[in-house]
Amino acid sequence: MDVVYYLVQNMLPVAMPLLLVALGGMFSERSGVINIALEGIMLFGAFFGALFVLSVQNSSIPPQWILLMGMTVAAISGLVYSLLLSFAAVNMKANQVITGTSLNMLIPALVLLFSKMSFNSDGITTNVNFYIREIPILGNIPIVGQLFFQRTYLTVMIGFIFLILSVFLLYKTRFGLRLRACGEHPHAADSVGINVYKMRYAGVSISGILAGMGGFFYSVGITDGNISGHTGVAGFGFLALAVMIFGQWQPLRIMLAALFFAFLRTLAYSVSLIPFLYRLGIDQNYYKMLPYVATMVVLALTSKKSRAPKAEGIPYDKSTR
Amino acid sequence: MANKQEKSSKSIGIVKKITGSKGFSSLAAALMAILLGLIFGFLVMLIARPGSAVPGIRYVTLGGLGRIGDVFYFATPILMTGLAVGFAFKMGLFNIGASGQYTMGMFFALYAVFMLDLPDGLSWVVAILAGFVGGMVWGAIPGIFKALMNVNEVITSIMFNYIGMYLVDMLVLKNAAMYNPAMTRTRYIPSGAQIPALGIHGSNVNFGIVFAIIIAVVLYIVLEKTTFGYELKATGFNKHASEYAGMKGKRNIILTMSIAGGLAGVGGAFAILAPSAIVGSSMTYEPINIIATAGFNGIAVALLGNAHPIGIIFSATFISHIQRGGTLASLVGYKPEIIDVVVAVIIYFSAFAMIMNTGLGKFVKKRIEKDKKDLEIKEGSE
Numbered sequence: 001m002d003v004v005y006y007l008v009q010n011m012l013p014v015a016m017p018l019l020l021v022a023l024g025g026m027f028s029e030r031s032g033v034i035n036i037a038l039e040g041i042m043l044f045g046a047f048f049g050a051l052f053v054l055s056v057q058n059s060s061i062p063p064q065w066i067l068l069m070g071m072t073v074a075a076i077s078g079l080v081y082s083l084l085l086s087f088a089a090v091n092m093k094a095n096q097v098i099t100g101t102s103l104n105m106l107i108p109a110l111v112l113l114f115s116k117m118s119f120n121s122d123g124i125t126t127n128v129n130f131y132i133r134e135i136p137i138l139g140n141i142p143i144v145g146q147l148f149f150q151r152t153y154l155t156v157m158i159g160f161i162f163l164i165l166s167v168f169l170l171y172k173t174r175f176g177l178r179l180r181a182c183g184e185h186p187h188a189a190d191s192v193g194i195n196v197y198k199m200r201y202a203g204v205s206i207s208g209i210l211a212g213m214g215g216f217f218y219s220v221g222i223t224d225g226n227i228s229g230h231t232g233v234a235g236f237g238f239l240a241l242a243v244m245i246f247g248q249w250q251p252l253r254i255m256l257a258a259l260f261f262a263f264l265r266t267l268a269y270s271v272s273l274i275p276f277l278y279r280l281g282i283d284q285n286y287y288k289m290l291p292y293v294a295t296m297v298v299l300a301l302t303s304k305k306s307r308a309p310k311a312e313g314i315p316y317d318k319s320t321r
Numbered sequence: 322m323a324n325k326q327e328k329s330s331k332s333i334g335i336v337k338k339i340t341g342s343k344g345f346s347s348l349a350a351a352l353m354a355i356l357l358g359l360i361f362g363f364l365v366m367l368i369a370r371p372g373s374a375v376p377g378i379r380y381v382t383l384g385g386l387g388r389i390g391d392v393f394y395f396a397t398p399i400l401m402t403g404l405a406v407g408f409a410f411k412m413g414l415f416n417i418g419a420s421g422q423y424t425m426g427m428f429f430a431l432y433a434v435f436m437l438d439l440p441d442g443l444s445w446v447v448a449i450l451a452g453f454v455g456g457m458v459w460g461a462i463p464g465i466f467k468a469l470m471n472v473n474e475v476i477t478s479i480m481f482n483y484i485g486m487y488l489v490d491m492l493v494l495k496n497a498a499m500y501n502p503a504m505t506r507t508r509y510i511p512s513g514a515q516i517p518a519l520g521i522h523g524s525n526v527n528f529g530i531v532f533a534i535i536i537a538v539v540l541y542i543v544l545e546k547t548t549f550g551y552e553l554k555a556t557g558f559n560k561h562a563s564e565y566a567g568m569k570g571k572r573n574i575i576l577t578m579s580i581a582g583g584l585a586g587v588g589g590a591f592a593i594l595a596p597s598a599i600v601g602s603s604m605t606y607e608p609i610n611i612i613a614t615a616g617f618n619g620i621a622v623a624l625l626g627n628a629h630p631i632g633i634i635f636s637a638t639f640i641s642h643i644q645r646g647g648t649l650a651s652l653v654g655y656k657p658e659i660i661d662v663v664v665a666v667i668i669y670f671s672a673f674a675m676i677m678n679t680g681l682g683k684f685v686k687k688r689i690e691k692d693k694k695d696l697e698i699k700e701g702s703e
Contacts, residue, residue: 094672098415098672103665105661106666116656230611231610242480299472
């Protein structure tokens, strides 16, 4: 039972960045724009979040407040950075995959450049402890309390809140309906007076906000609040894309997919703590490859009946028909 | 007066001919993207360290000229990855997995050198071929996934970048013949197994670049003069039409990705088999779980070269040139990463440079027509 508690407690902070970023990717693709720049946006958000934390870490602000403020900073920076993708994809009708790739390349280089020149290191190191040993009252509930409200981060709860918000926004609001229309059939949407360009800007911007936050949550929950330009977010932006595809562009399924991948990753990094796996004596590097290999297997099995938004990746041009 | 008019209309004709041609528009687009990239790089330098931005950008743009040998030395691997990306691009496939294919090719080449006991002279030839095989395997997988299971090649290639990197790092670390724990790097390749240097003073530029250029020319011939090349391009233009015309789309996808992967793999082999600055030493690989940048630079090279094999020779040389300049810029306090920034911005703009360029073309055309009209009006008034 202790192993189960351990795995769940460690899995959730890993799942949250994947969940948020995959939800971001979902909003972008539902509006018709492929957002392969999620990786870059995550690192951008994480970088500014960490920079903020670094600047206030010696003040008397309580850590959880710093986390919330850092999250806001990360969300705003993610939004700003995603505008570059919107501009290229919507206004300039550029190839979305290439644009995304360039945005992914730009950020690690800028982070390294800045960090090397100002801190003489590869990234930012902060020393605020965001870890929560036990949440009052909720942590006392038997089993559930131990699984979800002990040895955790605030990010877990925020992640679930954003999941609920996303479901609501996508399925229960006029905006969500219009967004989905733009990803399926932009010309039809345009013909009933929906501004496709605006909706796509909105979709990509939401993905920027969520990916920026997700990046910050990655640095909080996985790398102890530090960020490095070399390793960046270790492919989490790309994994999130796979999570989104596995989740068939639907929020709740995306959550399950995110938990699945997070479980595999947690397993990979805690082999030595699980006696059964440790005794098998398989090289730990195989486990490190596991999430990526699993992605491939899952995609191979699900891609035939893919439910991708029909118009994703195709620049919208009013004059074509 | 009549003479002047004749002259100007003639020059208009020439300008029109040049600006109207396809080669010009892609060249102009590439130059535009480069210019914007350099301007952005200059701005970043200006913000980071205002005092030395001017000498910094001078190093970046002109520094490579003094080290032509090194420029070609470092152009070799990215020329190959550029071809790997560009070749797949001709078919409408985005091969973002050149990094993994490059790493795989490098590992296969290392394996051939260290594990097969081959005589000097033959060793590096076999190693290059091994590199091709290694990259080919890693390129074929995304191709198979795409052709048979309809998985987007972008996601597959990215995943296989990671899988390949972890796999190679693990295999290198386990191999005592290959790995030198004291240096945390692979061992030097015996000088007999290295690609022979061209013997240019002060540089280790070797036959790798010659082979790379030959490969580029061969690819050009394949694309322009063979049925396979024609089918490949036709599929790139219109997948459904080519299928309808009886071309085997699935087979071609796998074949294209395999060849593209092989090209990147050869790039990895060229990189690791090259002699390096210290006498008798060679390039080494450090297994620290980082994805090779050569693959991503290959994307920039391919886009700048408009996915044209001959264009890619020039774009690889150019990217290598500014990279050399970037290393020199550290003399005035900058870090070589400044070049990655410039390259990323270049890619960003080349993604929509064609549109910008048609805008520019229209503008130029309008100006020319206006001049003509003005001239006519002038003539008429006289």
